Amino acid sequence: MLSLTGALVREGVLAAEKELATAIAQGGKVEIDLSAVTSIDSAGVALLATYARRLRQDGGSLHLMGARPEVERTLELFPFLEEVPPEVPNRPGWFETMGERGLVAREVALQYLVLCADAAYFTVQGIWQRRGIRWSVVFYEMAMMGSKATGVVGLISFLVGTTITLQSADQLRQFGANIFAVNLIGISMTRELGPLMAAIVVAGRSGSAVAAELGTMMVSEEIDALKTLGLHPTRFLVVPKLLAITITQPLLTILADAAGIFGGFLVCTSYLDIAPGVFFDRLQESLYLKDLMTGLIKSVVFAQLIVTIGAICGLRTRGGADAVGRSTTVAVVAGIFAVIVADAIASLIFYFGA
Amino acid sequence: MEDVTIQVQGLVARYGEKVVLDGVDLTVKKGELRVILGGSGCGKSTLLKHLIGLLPPSAGSIQLLDVDLATADEPEKQAVLGRIGMLFQGGALLNSMTLHENVALPMEERTHLPTEVIDEMVRMKLAMVGLAEASPLFPPELSGGMRKRAALARAMALDPAVLFCDEPSAGLDPITSAALDELLLSIRDRFGMSMVVVTHELESIRRIADRATMLDKGKVIADGTLAEVEASPHPMVRAFFDRRPEAEGTRSSVWSALGASGGPP
Numbered sequence: 001m002l003s004l005t006g007a008l009v010r011e012g013v014l015a016a017e018k019e020l021a022t023a024i025a026q027g028g029k030v031e032i033d034l035s036a037v038t039s040i041d042s043a044g045v046a047l048l049a050t051y052a053r054r055l056r057q058d059g060g061s062l063h064l065m066g067a068r069p070e071v072e073r074t075l076e077l078f079p080f081l082e083e084v085p086p087e088v089p090n091r092p093g094w095f096e097t098m099g100e101r102g103l104v105a106r107e108v109a110l111q112y113l114v115l116c117a118d119a120a121y122f123t124v125q126g127i128w129q130r131r132g133i134r135w136s137v138v139f140y141e142m143a144m145m146g147s148k149a150t151g152v153v154g155l156i157s158f159l160v161g162t163t164i165t166l167q168s169a170d171q172l173r174q175f176g177a178n179i180f181a182v183n184l185i186g187i188s189m190t191r192e193l194g195p196l197m198a199a200i201v202v203a204g205r206s207g208s209a210v211a212a213e214l215g216t217m218m219v220s221e222e223i224d225a226l227k228t229l230g231l232h233p234t235r236f237l238v239v240p241k242l243l244a245i246t247i248t249q250p251l252l253t254i255l256a257d258a259a260g261i262f263g264g265f266l267v268c269t270s271y272l273d274i275a276p277g278v279f280f281d282r283l284q285e286s287l288y289l290k291d292l293m294t295g296l297i298k299s300v301v302f303a304q305l306i307v308t309i310g311a312i313c314g315l316r317t318r319g320g321a322d323a324v325g326r327s328t329t330v331a332v333v334a335g336i337f338a339v340i341v342a343d344a345i346a347s348l349i350f351y352f353g354a
Numbered sequence: 355m356e357d358v359t360i361q362v363q364g365l366v367a368r369y370g371e372k373v374v375l376d377g378v379d380l381t382v383k384k385g386e387l388r389v390i391l392g393g394s395g396c397g398k399s400t401l402l403k404h405l406i407g408l409l410p411p412s413a414g415s416i417q418l419l420d421v422d423l424a425t426a427d428e429p430e431k432q433a434v435l436g437r438i439g440m441l442f443q444g445g446a447l448l449n450s451m452t453l454h455e456n457v458a459l460p461m462e463e464r465t466h467l468p469t470e471v472i473d474e475m476v477r478m479k480l481a482m483v484g485l486a487e488a489s490p491l492f493p494p495e496l497s498g499g500m501r502k503r504a505a506l507a508r509a510m511a512l513d514p515a516v517l518f519c520d521e522p523s524a525g526l527d528p529i530t531s532a533a534l535d536e537l538l539l540s541i542r543d544r545f546g547m548s549m550v551v552v553t554h555e556l557e558s559i560r561r562i563a564d565r566a567t568m569l570d571k572g573k574v575i576a577d578g579t580l581a582e583v584e585a586s587p588h589p590m591v592r593a594f595f596d597r598r599p600e601a602e603g604t605r606s607s608v609w610s611a612l613g614a615s616g617g618p619p
Contacts, residue, residue, distance in 0.1 A: 049608050052611075052612050063613070080608045221443065221444060222448055222449075224446065225448075226448075229459060
């Protein structure tokens, strides 16, 4: 028989806990007299319930008695769960997690293929149809994905061109091969760095924008609304973006090539003492149309990857605002990753194929 | 059957192991305003998404305007979906388009009418919901009630035979909500269409319902006129209409579990 006294509230619970702990130490049937308890709150009730549960586990029992009416009322207020629900509902094991991820990956892959097929179908079909493609939206998207990216694409490519030329200049000078810096910057910009820099910037700018736009539309049921209005979301939302970026990305890539080569030109004429005329002669000799075309073909592939990946991430958004943020992140990361993988594959094809 | 707009039989919706709808039957007659009610997570919205063909049923059949959605081919399905309207919970207007363009969209997509006729129709529909002046505005510039009305105008764009509404009064104050209910009723009376309204607003239900269907845990637990449903003895129905949380009273309190065993010796 234990008598608790005073206020059994948040601040006083710790003191009472010690008394309770010693009282239930021997187990069995423990009775607690509450007649001297002046007030109690949920912390006090929870304390009593905790020890009751602990005693029950060891085969004992706890009985409360003599509570004042106001204390009894509070004790009456809170429910006592006879069974404690498990905290963590049976966590899946390693194999299950991997299997589930595999299934999700398969689902994403299928969805992605369907999206790409739909996009291709609606593009071809739309071109022949009246009102098939909303050209005003295409032009708007071209401005958003192309014109507005010119500044940052130009500046980044210019800096990359300058840096590459500077870094290689020292090495080339040791052989007295200064002039080869021109070949190097020309070929590396047009074949690799121009398309890659433009694609990475656009993946960050437009891939995220596509995912965020479609993701928000998913969350606010706008995509569902489109479907009930008889509009295929792919045709209505993805095709204009795809068309727009297919036109703007090669143009951005040409800009990136030019800006990078211009950066190289500045370094060559100032730091490497190559005359401007010599630079342009050399550039014309070393650059072939094939180099430029390789880069442009790649840029179209990158562009389509960026938009379709952004779209699939957006369309798979479920939940609220945080889900939109997550799919935007995934769209950028996956977009850049896909661009670089595609670039590696393209390099292999062009290297061994030609 | 001429006068039946929707006939659902044994509808089952399953996601993995989770059964959201478990054998739902529902019949909606022509010109009837049917309210589907139930607590959160009971499957109301899922049922609605099945009715408008957004989700394919796992089992059972849905006859919408005499077309079986499960077996119909794509053109048939699109044709029947062209005869329904849907008012989404948040409105789901396209934020990148003006109200005028939003309402015009289904007309441009589903009909081959000349642009002037479409513009005239848009003006009519917007005036019908009292938004004639708001047509050049974008959805984010509107209040919640205006957005709902604009969404209603879009749902009415093609003079649907059935109008579906998902929680029309969600997020609205009681006055705006009552006005929207009045608008729905007046539209129903004027055009004689069937309406299916999903809601859990008791006041709204009492205002608009001809017949009601109550769902709980994916099953129909009450069906009939509002009076019949309200008189049902089912504990969930009672809890809903008497506004009594069902959890209370089913669990013992700390005092009844630990005290009450007599006074001190």
